[in-house]
Amino acid sequence: MRVLVIEDEAPLRQQLVDALRSAGWVVDEAPDGEEGLWMGEEYPVDVVVLDLGLPKLRGLEVLRRWRSAGRAFPVLILTARGRWQEKVEGLEAGADDYLVKPFHMEEVQARLRALVRRAAGWSDAVLAGGPIRLHPASQQVTVEGEEVALTAYEYRLLEYLMTRAGEVISKSELSEHVYEEEMERDSNVLEVLLGRLRRKLDPDRSLNPIETLRGRGYRFRLERGVG
Numbered sequence: 001m002r003v004l005v006i007e008d009e010a011p012l013r014q015q016l017v018d019a020l021r022s023a024g025w026v027v028d029e030a031p032d033g034e035e036g037l038w039m040g041e042e043y044p045v046d047v048v049v050l051d052l053g054l055p056k057l058r059g060l061e062v063l064r065r066w067r068s069a070g071r072a073f074p075v076l077i078l079t080a081r082g083r084w085q086e087k088v089e090g091l092e093a094g095a096d097d098y099l100v101k102p103f104h105m106e107e108v109q110a111r112l113r114a115l116v117r118r119a120a121g122w123s124d125a126v127l128a129g130g131p132i133r134l135h136p137a138s139q140q141v142t143v144e145g146e147e148v149a150l151t152a153y154e155y156r157l158l159e160y161l162m163t164r165a166g167e168v169i170s171k172s173e174l175s176e177h178v179y180e181e182e183m184e185r186d187s188n189v190l191e192v193l194l195g196r197l198r199r200k201l202d203p204d205r206s207l208n209p210i211e212t213l214r215g216r217g218y219r220f221r222l223e224r225g226v227g
């Protein structure tokens with residue numbers, strides 16, 4: 001999952017970026033409203049952390065411009081303590097949730113996961129497809145109740161495909177949401193990873209949870225929530 005962090009206070013921005021990266025997010029960061037606005041328009045963003053008090057362009061203005069241009073990704077706004085009006089303005093400008101500073105990194109992560117999940121139409125915190133269960137909070141995956149050990153990248157691939165279960169995801173889209181570096185995306189690493197993931201989830205090839213649609217991409221094909 002790819003998150004855009006827009007925050008002008010460098011130490012806080014770094015803290016957010018570090019915490020999110022170590023939790024497996026692909027992170028883009030911007031120190032002001034202008035750069036943040038541009039990144040939100042150009043980057044394949046799944047969710048945004050947006051500080052409202054930003055230089056160059058206010059957070060509220062960034063949010064309004066995205067929404068009027070049809071950018072629908074979920075946005076979590078950060079507001080200063082005691083500025084309740086900001087929360088109201090932010091929510092009315094199209095924010096999906098807010099956090100008041102200071103906050104705990106765990107809370108940011110839990111809220112971001114919830115936003116991504118809801119935006120993709122999941123109501124439960126655990127993603128289920130056939131006998132496969134994915135627990136985003138613990139990054140744990142089980143098949144018929146048995147835990148399957150995945151590497152960080154295998155997990156990211158499965159999380160993205162399951163979150164968007166039923167949709168065809170192109171190879172480039174999948175890469176953009178799983179890899180930080182463009183360089184890595186050009187290689188065949190993705191196909192190798194997918195092969196390993198399929199073998200781990202479905203060693204006897206009875207389930208075929210991830211199908212390849214030639215020339216179009218991949219799809220997690222097991223029905224949501226049916227065990």
Ligand code: CA
Nearest residue numbers: 008051053054
């Ligand atoms: Ca600020």
